[in-house]
Amino acid sequence: MRKTFFLDRDGVMIEDENYLADPAKVRLCPGCAEAIRRIAGAGYQIIVTSNQSGIARGYFSWEEVKAVERRIEELLDGAGAPKPAAWYYCPHHPRGAIAEYAVECDCRKPKPGLLLQAGREHDVDFENAFMIGDKLSDLKAAFAAGCRSGALVMTGHGGEQKLELLEKPYLTARNILDAAEKLLAAEESASETAKVEKRS
Numbered sequence: 433m434r435k436t437f438f439l440d441r442d443g444v445m446i447e448d449e450n451y452l453a454d455p456a457k458v459r460l461c462p463g464c465a466e467a468i469r470r471i472a473g474a475g476y477q478i479i480v481t482s483n484q485s486g487i488a489r490g491y492f493s494w495e496e497v498k499a500v501e502r503r504i505e506e507l508l509d510g511a512g513a514p515k516p517a518a519w520y521y522c523p524h525h526p527r528g529a530i531a532e533y534a535v536e537c538d539c540r541k542p543k544p545g546l547l548l549q550a551g552r553e554h555d556v557d558f559e560n561a562f563m564i565g566d567k568l569s570d571l572k573a574a575f576a577a578g579c580r581s582g583a584l585v586m587t588g589h590g591g592e593q594k595l596e597l598l599e600k601p602y603l604t605a606r607n608i609l610d611a612a613e614k615l616l617a618a619e620e621s622a623s624e625t626a627k628v629e630k631r632s
């Protein structure tokens with residue numbers, strides 16, 4: 433089983449451009465490459481889960497989503513950060529224009545379908561899995577899938593979210609790097625506490 437960080441894409445890893453389809457417009461959020469280096473350095477696999485209803489709406493194609501993905505990987509590589517282990521997208525929207533994708537699905541966050549699929553395909557240890565998102569729907573999906581904790585960043589749509597109590601505690605962070613540092617530090621101190629308890 434792999435300990436895992438789930439990351440949202442738009443507003444967390446890259447600057448949120450509404451319905452981004454042009455790889456030339458991709459810009460990493462401040463701290464993204466460093467956050468990914470630290471998460472990977474701590475032994476976690478990284479899986480991106482992203483709602484891309486622009487596909488259902490007919491704004492862009494799967495090919496364009498994959499082109500943006502390749503551009504993000506290129507930028508990460510250029511900044512010395514590893515590639516995510518996998519990318520999962522929900523292409524659906526119930527009011528979409530493309531019939532094939534205009535459905536009520538199980539994978540559009542806050543539903544946990546994308547994370548559960550990733551869990552099966554990448555051996556995710558949900559008890560040691562975390563989510564970094566810019567919407568409460570990211571955290572809701574994470575908790576519905578069984579993740580341990582998560583962080584809401586203030587980049588992207590983070591500042592507009594009305595904070596509410598969810599089924600598990602989560603923290604808020606300035607950006608993806610702040611989120612990664614806080615979640616990793618909390619894990620570190622939790623595992624130290626567990627070791628001490630075992631000894632005594």
Ligand SMILES: [Zn+2]
Nearest residue numbers: 522524537539
């Ligand atoms: Zn879906």
